[in-house]
Amino acid sequence: MAYDSQEMVKKIFNQNSARVDTNKGEEFYNNLFEKTKARLSKLRKQPALKDIDIIDIVESEGVNRRDFMKWASATTATLMLPPMFTPLVAEAAELMNRVPVIWIELQDCAGNSEALLRSSAPTVDSLIFDVLSLEFHETIMAASGHQADAQLEDAVEHFKGKYLLFVEGSIPTAMNGQYGTIGASGETFQEHLMRLSKDAGAVIAVGACATFGGVPAAAPNPTGAVGVMDLVKGKPVINIPACPANPANMVGVVLHYILTGQVPELDSLLRPKFAFGYRIHDNCERRAHFDAGEYVEEWGDEGAKNNWCLYKMGCKGPMTFNNCSIIRYNEGTNWPIGVGRGCIGCSEPDFWDKYAYERPMADAHIKAPTGGVEKTVDEFGLGLLTATTIGIGVHAVASAVIGKRSINNGESEDE
Ligand code: SF4
Ligand code: SF4
Structure with missing residues (x-):
């Protein structure tokens, strides 16, 4: 397998490690370290939602423990954390199977899912998504029709308030949302998003369309397409834009959530600063x-x-x-x-x-x-x-x- 070369990992590490916020000081990071350790230990006591081990998966793809730790080191730097957090990032990756994820697709081309799943050779980032407890993703799940509907309802009910809702695609609002409906009930994309976001722990908009409307919202925007943040209020919303969103940034947001239980620091457009603080x-x-x-x-x-x-x-x-x-x-x-x-x-x-x-x-x-x-x-x-x-x-x-x-x-x- 073509794993990220050592050179690439080194480059990522060198360029990102300069971004640790030194203004926050040693005490801040020491406190964060202790809090993170306590959170991971609590998470480890929770039952895994999926019987799958990240180390087994990466090893089956030819990545050894040392390479995995190099990835953890580069990811720690990407998240703007000091190197002492590297073992915790590795542990958080192992605990990804405690996080339920529901992924919905609205007015989109599935390009973000493709970017994540169709790499010519899987990276640790893409393999990590195998560990997440992906409860619903209509493009890749086996179930369809009423069975898929039932699976979604079960997941929402079972993981109320805890699941991360990933949204791919914009939301058409013109003509009462009739440009996009889903399922036999004819629920509009807008109704679908509002219903599922209500019980989510956080909503993560991935790609240019889900974040800011993207190409569907280009003039003259016939479907009245908008992004998630234009509709979902009173709930943490994280934007991971780009066309497609980079898998490393999707993984970074989830890892941050596992490590701290919070959303990462965001800019005024709700984008994580660790990924979009760079011009x-x-x-x-x-x-x-x-x-x-x-x-x-x-x-x-x-x-x-x-x-x-x-x-x-x-x-x-x-x-x-x-x-x-x-x-x-x-x-x-x-x-x-x-x-x-x-x-x-x-x-x-x-x-x-x-x-x-x-x-x-x-x-x-x-x-x-x-x-x-x-x-x-x-x-x-x-x-x-x-x-x-x-x-x-x-x-x-x-x-x-x-x-x-x-x-x-x-x-x-x-x-
Ligand atoms: S170079 Fe510009 S257009 Fe291309 S992926 Fe990066 S942000 Fe998007
Ligand atoms: S204008 Fe574009 S190509 Fe030129 S230095 Fe800036 S980012 Fe690079």
């Missing part, structure tokens, strides 16, 4: 080319061949918060900018209308990245695109005339 532009491997004014000017030019910055081809990395530049996709193999395609801001609200086109934003102005990765969406604020100390557009234009490198007739030369 793509600050962690991009092409960033040195942006700073040097070296841009791809058209597909296939010398800049493209030399992996220069994609800003002029419409990359929205400077406006987008996500850790895909660090943890990447497809078992950590690569990510969109790595393969030469600009970011289209899929983890941001209204991305399809606001960001998904191949030209720079005409009015894009952005603060100089003085804070590096420490800048979060909250710090930049929702006025990100107008608050400015250095205009990114100005930078891009100026670079072409002030002695930076430019590309002429396929040849690179200094002006």
Whole structure:
């Protein structure tokens, strides 16, 4: 099995370990450590909902205990916890079979489920979902029709107040929600979501559609599609956006819940800060080319061949918060900018209308990245695109005339 290479685990660890919040101090983490230990020991006394062992599973896929601990170490760093938490993260993974999960699909393409389940070679992250007590997932469960309905009702009744409700897909609200119904009763997606979220411990919206409406909500939004947080109130809602949501972030949220019994720290868009506190532009491997004014000017030019910055081809990395530049996709193999395609801001609200086109934003102005990765969406604020100390557009234009490198007739030369 192609397990995350040592190099990748090291890279994740190095890039994330710098993010432990040192302002919180030793005492904070010592207290958290003790509380977490007590919580795990309580959880261990509860009966497992599923007779399955994470170590058996990962070993059957060729991952040894040492590799598993490396994964735990990288995941600890991803969760912005100090290394002392690594054994607790490993233990929390073993206790995942105590957590009941109900997963529903609404107006969606099942891309998030696919991202999780269809990896060419399973990672520890994807294997961990085998350990969770997945009580209902209509795409992968054997039951269908009335049997599936009954299974869902049983799970809701049995795990009232305790289950995590994962929601994939947006919710159509136009025409009284009639654009999407489920089951023989004709319950609308909206009614379905409201009923199931009422008894959930927390609701986790995965993917661009469930979080902010995604492509179904793009103009003119004929179905009146909205995200979970627009409808579910009075209940913890966690958004894990992107198209698709990264399996590592889904696992991270569940692990955090097991470790602390609480939802992770969220930004103003209800996204976990451990995953969406990163601005793509600050962690991009092409960033040195942006700073040097070296841009791809058209597909296939010398800049493209030399992996220069994609800003002029419409990359929205400077406006987008996500850790895909660090943890990447497809078992950590690569990510969109790595393969030469600009970011289209899929983890941001209204991305399809606001960001998904191949030209720079005409009015894009952005603060100089003085804070590096420490800048979060909250710090930049929702006025990100107008608050400015250095205009990114100005930078891009100026670079072409002030002695930076430019590309002429396929040849690179200094002006
Ligand atoms: S504009 Fe895009 S390609 Fe260029 S450095 Fe920023 S994120 Fe990377
Ligand atoms: S690079 Fe941008 S569009 Fe691509 S997955 Fe990351 S956030 Fe989404």
